[in-house]
Amino acid sequence: MIEYALNFGFVCVALALLMNLYRLTVGPTTADRVLAVDTMAINAIALLVLFGIGQATAMYFEGALLFAMFGFVSTVAYCKFVLRGDIIE
Amino acid sequence: MPFFVEVIISLLIVIGGLFLLIGSFGMIKLKDLLPRLHAPTKASTVGLGGILIASMLFFWIERGHFTIHELLITLFIFLTAPITANLIAKAYMLLNVDPNKDLPPSKQNEGWATFDPVGPEGYDPSEEYKEKET
Structure with missing residues (x-):
């Protein structure tokens, strides 16, 4: 039963990533693209956790934590660059 | 693994996946950036939260001992989501909003x-x- 739920979850996350990719390529403003990358990081974390459940190992958890941290840092760096023209002043 | 635990884990995964899908669908449905900022909050709270709680329950039943690893990710996402939203809104306003008009x-x-x-x-x-x- 968990296998069917996992397959459903994989399909949902894949569709969500495709929608984010659409917003990343089309997105009229720079801020739209930054928001799309931020949401993509969240979807990638969900994909990694689902894969970890499917394989029944806790190894992918560290990858998910790294994705969470780097997603946040990259979003803040992009926004700081747009706002101030520099990342570390 | 007992049957009702399997049902709970499956339900949490399905709900989380649906909310991730809804959050990303809002990204392409809504018209402007400021309404669009509202959509991914669904994905980052209920969507990711449901999947992480499912993972926590699964490894608790599978291994036999309880760990709060996954709560770290949830806590980190909850702490950082408002900061990213504020910075994205500020970047958008600087580029696309005229303060005089x-x-x-x-x-x-x-x-x-x-x-x-x-x-x-x-x-x-x-x-x-x-x-x-x-």
């Missing part, structure tokens, strides 16, 4: 903070650097 007057001596980095009444941040250099 689109915003009401600030009713202060200085303008809105996003557009007026100099600050109140002739305070110039660059002077502090000059004092340090000399």
